[in-house]
Amino acid sequence: MSDQPIEEDEPLEAIELGKLPLDAWHRDHGARMVPFAGYEMPIQYEGIVAEHEWTRSSASLFDVSHMGQLALRSPENDPELAARELEKLLPGLITSxxxxxxxxxxxxTEEGGVIDDLMVTNTGPHLALVVNGACKWDDIAHLREHLADEVTLTHYDDFALLALQGPKAGDILEELIPGTGALTFMTADLFEYDDGHIWVSRAGYTGEDGFEISVHEGSVAKLADALTSDDRVKPAGLGARDSLRLEAGLPLYGHDLTLETDPVSADLTFALSKKRREGGGYLGHGPVMEAFNNGPATKRVGLKIEGRMPAREGADVFAGDTKVGVVTSGGFSPTLGQPIAMAYVEASYAEEGTELICQVRKKSLPATVTSMPFVAHKYFRGN
Known part of the structure; x- marks a missing residue:
């Protein structure tokens, strides 16, 4: 996700916003709605900390239907064309x-800046892309501009996307939709549901085990009701999703990732496959490899901050009296019981254990560079 909610005292009616397929469902369940990525979205139900902790201990249902769900299809006489074309635009190995x-x-971009981060799935018949909500229209325009005319691009704007996240998610979904429990992290498949089909991926953005479920808007309320009828599942909003992804050390587009950041400075080199690093052939390869081979000027790092006051986005980071970086995401960690943050700092200050200072409201908060994730991932990779 990319945009932060607009200030709470700004009325929803002041901005023309889209409505999620579950809009009425969220309101009926007591959600507090805020503007986010062009939609009215639930930020919390019971409370951010309570929802955060429930996700860590049981399972929460998040609505992420603002995300863009796209499909790329090749012509029948060249089934791999879509994968080859997509590889021209991103550093991942898609043909394999x-x-x-x-x-x-x-x-x-050609300069190596990040237009958006996304998930790519080989469904068999086509490639499925899930892109960030606030970026999806720009992403669609970018794809249509650069992909071969023979590649068909479809936007599934009539499908919702739910995320069931937490340590009990696997058992819960398996009981409702048999076969889903066999999925492992970063795998997906098609399942029958409500006289139709749903696409289930074992993935998410909380650091916990869980699933993302693509379901037609006509069936999403039935699915949400079925999941939350289980006492182990509660609805959760954007607030808990953000605090969970921060603890998981996962970057947020528009904040930790922008057109001015590249995959190397963002510490996302795992997404640069060796074959693509050596062979190139994608937009931005030259600048990205220059940063990879020579080291970036700045680097995304984790910070643990002393005390109780969080350092939020925009807070300056100092080494002594010298400004060396800026916080891009920050908040209080319910799991760790202390403030944490992500920041871009000059590469010479990015080593784990480096002591820095975050400047917040004229207060100097001692901070230490630490490895991420702040809280260990709990992805299910099989028994």
Whole structure:
């Protein structure tokens, strides 16, 4: 996700916003709605900390239907064309992606800046892309501009996307939709539901085990009711999703990732496959490899901050009296019981254990560079 909610005292009616397929469902369940990425979205129900902790201990249902769900299809006489074309725009290896497998990657500019980060899945018949909500129209325009005319691009704007996240998610979904429990992290498949089909991916953006479920808007309320009728599942909003992804050390587009950041400075080199690093052939390859081979000027790092006051986006980071960086995401970690943040700092200050200072409201908060994730990932990779 990319945009932060607009100030709480700004009325929703002041901005023309889209409505999620579950808009009425959220309101009926007591959600507090805020503007986010062009939609009215639930920021919380019971409370951000309570929802955060429930996700860590049981399972929460998040509505992420603002995300863009796209499909790329090749002509029948060249089934791999879509994969080859997509590889021109991102650094991931897509032509070798096996059916029902997923891969994280990024659309890049010629200068190596990040247009968006996204998930790519080989469904068999086509490639499925899930892109950030606030970026999806720009992403669609970028793809249509650069992909071969023979590649068909479809936007599934009549499908919702739910995320069931937490340590009990696997058992819960398996009981409702048999077969889903066999999925492992970064795999996906098609399942029957409500006289139709749903696409289930074992993935998410909380650091916990869980699933993302693509379901037609006509069936999403029935699915949400079925999941939350289980006492182990509660609805959760954007607030808990953000605090969970921060603890998981996952970057947020528009904040930790922008057109001015590249995959190397963002510490996302795992997404640069060796074959693509050596062979190139994608937008931004030259600048990205210059940063990879020579080191970036700045680097995304984790910060643990002393005390109780969080350092939020925009806070300056100092080494002594010298400004060396800026916070891009920050907040209080319910799991760790202390403030944490992500920041871009000069590369010479990015080593783990480096002591820095975050400047917040004329207060100097001691901070230490730490490895991420702040809280260990709990992805299900099989027994």
């Amino acid at each position: 992606l096996k059916p029902n497998k997923m891969r994280y990657s990024m659309l890049l």
